[in-house]
């Protein structure tokens with residue numbers, strides 16, 4: 001099967017308007033000046049954007065380029081979140097979703113059961129994307145995954161399958177005695193359209209050793225994505241912040257993502273994810289309490305810095321409402337983000353930190369958030385092809401605050 005994702009394109013960075021050049025010059029920040037021309041930045045320069053540049057100038061530059069890059073089309077997709085197992089032997093300290101093997105709350109769904117969930121959702125909603133992930137379960141053979149992909153694709157033939165993190169691909173390969181390339185090729189032939197972005201938090205060895213010492217290393221994470229891109233499988237990348245990291249770690253993450261995109265293009269979006277301490281082991285540590293930055297300005301600076309540092313390389317920065325909450329996500333839409341991710345019906349992983357499901361959002365709620373932030377709302381597919389404009393709008397916070 002050919003993965004018919006639209007080809008990767010290197011966008012030309014449009015010249016900044018005079019008002020923006022003037023505003024940026026007044027800050028005297030060469031890193032910011034370089035960024036608005038699309039020049040690559042080194043980690044200390046990206047760190048400056050996160051920590052030193054006047055906030056309103058950073059926001060103005062990032063918002064200008066977000067809208068310019070996407071023609072003021074703000075977007076989301078209609079997606080179902082489905083997990084096939086919560087059994088995991090990797091035990092990351094920030095994760096409230098997993099259960100060790102043998103735990104009374106551990107589950108593994110049969111491929112048929114996952115397909116039934118997908119089919120029912122596809123009949124109820126006009127689902128465009130299946131977002132499927134799970135834990136590292138040593139009991140599952142390769143046949144389980146191949147049947148899973150096959151049945152899920154049959155259950156929702158009109159939807160794209162965005163599934164598996166780099167961590168899962170690595171684990172499946174090691175656990176079943178195959179290479180990463182073999183696993184990716186097999187999954188692609190069965191209909192895997194894109195990789196999900198999880199599997200790392202911050203692409204920095206120092207941070208990962210503290211929060212997820214048993215997970216693949218940042219270098220291994222990047223190697224899986226590089227191999228996927230070379231095989232024609234596009235991917236997404238998350239960046240989970242707000243725990244024990246310093247801004248330089250966030251800067252290194254963005255830098256490494258850009259370098260990979262230059263070498264082996266294929267990233268669809270970068271998704272900044274705020275850490276939710278809730279029911280997690282990490283959230284109870286002294287280190288987290290001492291280091292966590294909880295101010296919204298930090299979130300928005302990270303979104304803005306990502307937009308500028310990835311200019312011309314990655315066009316889509318997601319305001320992930322599931323982790324940021326509705327209102328901060330809406331603010332992010334004026335600080336460099338152009339997209340709200342999706343409806344995320346059934347989201348289970350971040351929901352586990354709150355002990356309850358967000359249940360997802362309706363398209364009309366996401367459309368309202370975009371419209372009020374000055375965007376033209378569009379429903380898109382996994383590859384950011386704009387499909388249609390929603391016709392109804394409802395403020396989510398008038399219904400129920402569904403996120404932290």
Ligand code: SF4
Pocket residue numbers: 088089090091092095096097098134135136167215
């Ligand atoms: S984040 Fe993924 S790898 Fe880590 S414990 Fe949770 S399910 Fe397992």
